[in-house]
Amino acid sequence: MSKRDYSLLGEDARRAVETGLSAAEWYHTEIPRKEMKALMKRANQPALRDTIILFGLMIIFAASGIALWPSWWSAPFWLAYGVLYGSAMDSRWHECGHGTPFKTGWMNDVVYQIASFCMVRNPVTWRWSHARHHTDTIIVGRDPEIVAMRPPALFHIAMNFFGIFDAIKGWSRMLLNASGRLDPEEATYVPETEHQRIIRIARIWTAIYAATIALAWAMHSILPLMVIGLPRFYGAWHHVMTGVLQHAGLAENVLDHRLNSRTVYMNPISRFIYWNMNYHVEHHMYPMVPYHRLPELHEMIRDDLPTPNSSIWQAYKEALPVLKRQLAYEDFFLKRDLPPTAKPYREEFHRDALGTPAE
Amino acid sequence: MTNWIDACAKDDIDEEDVIRFDHDGKTYAIYRSPDDEFFCTDGLCTHEQVHLADGLVMDYVIECPKHNGQFDYRNGEAKRAPVCNHLGTYQTRIEGDRVLIGLG
Numbered sequence: 411m412s413k414r415d416y417s418l419l420g421e422d423a424r425r426a427v428e429t430g431l432s433a434a435e436w437y438h439t440e441i442p443r444k445e446m447k448a449l450m451k452r453a454n455q456p457a458l459r460d461t462i463i464l465f466g467l468m469i470i471f472a473a474s475g476i477a478l479w480p481s482w483w484s485a486p487f488w489l490a491y492g493v494l495y496g497s498a499m500d501s502r503w504h505e506c507g508h509g510t511p512f513k514t515g516w517m518n519d520v521v522y523q524i525a526s527f528c529m530v531r532n533p534v535t536w537r538w539s540h541a542r543h544h545t546d547t548i549i550v551g552r553d554p555e556i557v558a559m560r561p562p563a564l565f566h567i568a569m570n571f572f573g574i575f576d577a578i579k580g581w582s583r584m585l586l587n588a589s590g591r592l593d594p595e596e597a598t599y600v601p602e603t604e605h606q607r608i609i610r611i612a613r614i615w616t617a618i619y620a621a622t623i624a625l626a627w628a629m630h631s632i633l634p635l636m637v638i639g640l641p642r643f644y645g646a647w648h649h650v651m652t653g654v655l656q657h658a659g660l661a662e663n664v665l666d667h668r669l670n671s672r673t674v675y676m677n678p679i680s681r682f683i684y685w686n687m688n689y690h691v692e693h694h695m696y697p698m699v700p701y702h703r704l705p706e707l708h709e710m711i712r713d714d715l716p717t718p719n720s721s722i723w724q725a726y727k728e729a730l731p732v733l734k735r736q737l738a739y740e741d742f743f744l745k746r747d748l749p750p751t752a753k754p755y756r757e758e759f760h761r762d763a764l765g766t767p768a769e
Numbered sequence: 770m771t772n773w774i775d776a777c778a779k780d781d782i783d784e785e786d787v788i789r790f791d792h793d794g795k796t797y798a799i800y801r802s803p804d805d806e807f808f809c810t811d812g813l814c815t816h817e818q819v820h821l822a823d824g825l826v827m828d829y830v831i832e833c834p835k836h837n838g839q840f841d842y843r844n845g846e847a848k849r850a851p852v853c854n855h856l857g858t859y860q861t862r863i864e865g866d867r868v869l870i871g872l873g
């Protein structure tokens with residue numbers, strides 16, 4: 411297979427459209443309509459509870475950090491605050507972007523706006539980017555959210571555990587948008603009618619950061635930046651740790667989420683931070699099922715899915731050797747076995763794309 | 770002149786739900802509202818050609834099962850990104866226990 415071109419304007423993008431890989435019909439485990447409807451049904455209570463806990467903890471941790479500043483005793487509070495700001499906000503951005511956690515629309519929108527700001531992801535651009543990710547999941551040249559491309563940029567991924575590249579790219583993009591311009595790739599998936607909204611939000615954010623920096627300057631202290639901005643660096647590790655596992659080392663250019671997504675059992679704290687996105691095959695198959703119903707969806711369809719990874723640790727033990735091998739041989743990937751109860755992978759749909767699996 | 774097509778029985782659709790109806794190479798979505806009224810729209814989302822009949826009906830809104838785009842199924846109005854283009858709508862009529870849709 412030739413070198414992959416992950417650019418949204420490149421040769422692979424053109425080929426994916428030509429060969430029907432883009433906007434194709436995907437495999438779904440069959441679920442009776444009544445049960446699916448029940449799973450998709452919205453409720454405010456679970457997300458309200460989680461959001462009150464989340465923002466309550468953020469206020470407590472930030473207040474404790476400020477009170478103890480500049481002593482090292484403030485460090486544990488900043489670390490806890492940082493994970494909620496730089497990682498839990500990733501999953502809130504994600505879920506509220508889907509509009510599923512709350513029944514009441516404006517609640518989704520408020521949390522989505524706050525989370526987008528924390529993660530430095532323009533809420534308009536990234537709504538469209540994520541829509542594309544769901545249409546063309548891990549289709550080379552079409553999916554703008556592929557984390558572990560082949561060969562995997564392991565240094566880049568490692569640096570993103572501290573938000574280095576992602577956050578800086580986010581702020582650069584914010585400044586570009588605030589100047590009234592869009593990146594050419596953004597323009598491929600965001601309709602023109604939305605461009606002014608992107609620019610307006612970027613300008614508001616730029617003003618907020620400017621005010622925060624001005625305050626830090628006036629106080630001769632980085633304390634204001636410890637609350638706004640820097641947590642995107644020092645709290646990013648958890649969302650990268652869990653996010654990498656979503657698709658890394660699995661198949662590309664296939665039309666079955668069982669081949670390109672990974673479900674991992676996780677501890678309750680990680681699941682709170684990650685808002686159950688560890689059920690990632692399930693989420694991609696049925697993105698309109700709210701996060702709090704994903705464990706039920708998992709139980710319902712697990713016989714049709716590969717065995718989930720038993721822990722974050724075990725998932726990395728599985729994925730890292732695959733990524734390492736892809737450094738030398740980028741067609742290599744992990745194809746996981748299905749249980750005998752599952753419907754087989756439709757090989758005829760992706761034989762060309764699959765290349766060489768690691769069974 | 771409207772061409773009335775017998776699409777389904779009233780009881781084929783639960784209250785606040787939707788079914789798919791294919792006819793003459795086109796696909797439609799037929800809705801039963803919480804007020805027990807029936808409506809019909811194009812069957813595919815205007816964003817990515819996903820079948821709306823797999824989505825969730827909430828009051829008078831149909832949500833696309835793939836990207837959360839929303840339409841008012843009474844008039845086809847696009848309500849939430851990523852949908853920008855409105856949905857085509859069709860007349861409905863009840864005859865006995867049958868739902869008819871008006872095409873053409």
